[in-house]
Amino acid sequence: MTDDVLLDTSVVIDFLRAKNRTETKFYKLAEKGENLYISILTYAELHAGKSVWESQKALNSLQKILSGLTVIYLSEVTAREAGRIRAVYKLDLIDSIIAATALEKDFSLATLNTKHFIKVTGLNVIRY
16 A cells, blocks of 8 residues: 655655665655655755756756656645644744645655654654
8 A cells, every 4th residue: 555755855865865775765665656745845945956056967867856756835724734833843944834734635754854843743754
């Protein structure tokens, strides 16, 4: 049975930087056949890296990865929930929006920054 998994930026960056990509969380989730998603904010963060704009190879690699992911856009419901998460759990705004997106869609969240997210009630954080 496949699950719907929202990827935090850290998971995609780890894959892009890894010497052995088969050992990454991203690769393992893709190999399991999970349905993989990213927030529009993760999409923006991934394009904020300097190397993406200095190297056509880096941009092509990022675009290839993104072509296999579904982007989830920010809704008013998600924005409101992100505000609550930020206020209650003291997460930064981007992490709050990512957590709220996973909660709204009932997705698990894959992240390398589990300490940022495990305190959010109801959020299923994937750990390895």
